[in-house]
Amino acid sequence: MARHEGRGMASVNYPIGMNLGGDPSQALIHSNPDGKFTVALSAIDLGQGMKQVSRQIAAETLGVPIEDVYVDTADSDTGPHDMGSFASRGTHRMGNAIIVAAREARGVLLEAAAEELEVNAADLVTDGRGNIHVRGAPSRSITVKATAQAAQFKQGKTIAGRGIFLIPLSAVDAETGEMNPNTAFAHACLVADVCVDDETGEVEVLRMTSAYELGRVINPRMVEQQLVGGAWMGISHALYETPEPYYPNPEHGPRDFNEYLMPGPGDIAPYHVTVLERPAPDGPFGGKGPGEMCANPVLPAIANAVYNAVGVRVDELPITPEKILRGLKANGGVKPGPRRGGPVNWR
Amino acid sequence: MAKLPLQFRLNGSDRATFVDPASNLLDTLRRGLGDFGPKYGCGQGTCGVCTVLVDGEPQLACLTLAVSCEGRQIETTSGMADGPNLHPLQDAFMDHFAAQCGFCTPGMLTAARALLAKNPQPSREEVVEAISGNICRCTGYEPIIAAILAAANAPGARRA
Ligand code: FES
Ligand code: FES
Numbered sequence: 001m002a003r004h005e006g007r008g009m010a011s012v013n014y015p016i017g018m019n020l021g022g023d024p025s026q027a028l029i030h031s032n033p034d035g036k037f038t039v040a041l042s043a044i045d046l047g048q049g050m051k052q053v054s055r056q057i058a059a060e061t062l063g064v065p066i067e068d069v070y071v072d073t074a075d076s077d078t079g080p081h082d083m084g085s086f087a088s089r090g091t092h093r094m095g096n097a098i099i100v101a102a103r104e105a106r107g108v109l110l111e112a113a114a115e116e117l118e119v120n121a122a123d124l125v126t127d128g129r130g131n132i133h134v135r136g137a138p139s140r141s142i143t144v145k146a147t148a149q150a151a152q153f154k155q156g157k158t159i160a161g162r163g164i165f166l167i168p169l170s171a172v173d174a175e176t177g178e179m180n181p182n183t184a185f186a187h188a189c190l191v192a193d194v195c196v197d198d199e200t201g202e203v204e205v206l207r208m209t210s211a212y213e214l215g216r217v218i219n220p221r222m223v224e225q226q227l228v229g230g231a232w233m234g235i236s237h238a239l240y241e242t243p244e245p246y247y248p249n250p251e252h253g254p255r256d257f258n259e260y261l262m263p264g265p266g267d268i269a270p271y272h273v274t275v276l277e278r279p280a281p282d283g284p285f286g287g288k289g290p291g292e293m294c295a296n297p298v299l300p301a302i303a304n305a306v307y308n309a310v311g312v313r314v315d316e317l318p319i320t321p322e323k324i325l326r327g328l329k330a331n332g333g334v335k336p337g338p339r340r341g342g343p344v345n346w347r
Numbered sequence: 348m349a350k351l352p353l354q355f356r357l358n359g360s361d362r363a364t365f366v367d368p369a370s371n372l373l374d375t376l377r378r379g380l381g382d383f384g385p386k387y388g389c390g391q392g393t394c395g396v397c398t399v400l401v402d403g404e405p406q407l408a409c410l411t412l413a414v415s416c417e418g419r420q421i422e423t424t425s426g427m428a429d430g431p432n433l434h435p436l437q438d439a440f441m442d443h444f445a446a447q448c449g450f451c452t453p454g455m456l457t458a459a460r461a462l463l464a465k466n467p468q469p470s471r472e473e474v475v476e477a478i479s480g481n482i483c484r485c486t487g488y489e490p491i492i493a494a495i496l497a498a499a500n501a502p503g504a505r506r507a
Binding site: 046047048049221222224225226228229230231232233257258259262264265266268271 | 388389391393394444446447448449474475476478479482483484485486487488489490491492
């Protein structure tokens with residue numbers, strides 16, 4: 001019996017969103033008489049942080065404090081239309097829609113403030129702390145709250161904005177079938193180091209190291225959080241989760257993660273992520289978003305690492321001990337690949 | 348079937364209710380007493396989100412017969428904060444981004460609370476062991492482990 005270490009790599013070019021039918025998102029923003037803003041969306045936050053990112057994008061564009069923005073994703077029946085939270089599209093698609101809506105709302109806000117201050121709206125700026133003032137003359141100012149109240153009760157204006165982000169559907173070339181369903185690509189590369197036990201077929205992930213390029217990172221802590229959690233999911237898909245075995249028949253198989261295996265808190269490996277930012281020209285403030293690609297490269301990297309460790313190429317997930325042992329038998333034993341260096345040098 | 352009277356202390360207050368003899372503690376807390384701190388995940392003892400403290404011991408409320416709690420002290424996450432002041436574990440969970448969807452959070456907090464009450468300076472392995480009955484689908488566990496270790500070193504962490 002012996003344990004064999006191996007290293008595998010994988011890289012991913014990940015398309016953000018999917019442009020089937022244009023992949024539109026809408027956002028509506030309005031102010032309340034207390035000078036706070038509500039952003040209505042139909043995309044939901046599953047815990048990935050979309051609400052927070054939406055709030056940041058809206059506050060930044062409106063020029064108001066983040067505390068004064070509320071993001072409402074309550075009801076897709078009554079909210080503006082959205083394709084949904086999938087395909088890692090949240091930050092990019094909804095963020096862009098929010099920027100359009102917030103720009104329009106900001107325009108009305110400044111017009112209302114201009115009317116109160118008796119100046120030209122083009123001369124007004126916001127300080128991001130709840131005030132609007134004449135450029136270069138901070139004393140000639142009015143609060144966002146007073147402006148919202150004047151608009152509501154005196155001027156009869158709605159401080160509101162509508163936003164949609166739509167990429168026109170890409171036509172399919174009749175000759176070649178070629179089309180371009182993508183707008184923004186995010187990129188990553190991941191190295192997995194594993195140890196394979198040739199007697200039990202068990203795979204232990206020793207460490208993982210990755211670099212992710214996600215455009216401008218709008219909320220660094222949430223990006224890190226998603227990347228770490230998603231990598232765990234990748235390990236889970238690669239090595240654990242399956243409704244098999246079907247013994248004695250499929251009805252007895254596990255149906256969900258209460259019944260099948262997932263890595264627990266004792267099975268996690270040290271993971272080092274480096275995030276690179278190359279702002280996307282069409283992203284909200286340059287953002288693309290991590291999403292599904294947090295997990296994607298983990299699977300092929302682990303499969304490659306297993307191959308490197310013992311020479312068994314498993315091409316069906318998950319990579320279970322049973323498959324490894326069958327592979328070892330078919331190969332007539334362990335056939336390790338070339339060793340590639342020592343531990344990855346963490347900064 | 349006739350309902351049975353049941354009394355216990357919930358987060359420091361005396362509570363009385365009537366329960367079906369077969370009802371579990373989770374149902375009694377959530378539907379009977381309106382304490383939505385403990386969550387319903389699997390209802391079969393595998394996910395840990397329903398974890399509550401019964402006389403200080405972590406217990407799966409979905410597998411606990413309500414009537415077995417007569418006269419006991421039940422504690423849930425609803426009673427963790429002291430007015431506006433969060434429990435150090437709650438603060439640490441926020442600081443370490445230890446929740447994404449947050450569904451596992453009540454169970455994780457309760458498991459951690461039970462651990463720190465008994466073992467104020469746990470090792471990483473002891474933390475892992477303490478939360479090994481709780482499934483988290485989002486975080487990859489690392490931020491949760493980091494939060495519990497940090498809370499152990501924070502002042503007031505042992506407050507029950
Ligand atoms: S609901 Fe009790 S363990 Fe899942
Ligand atoms: S935060 Fe979603 S299950 Fe733990």
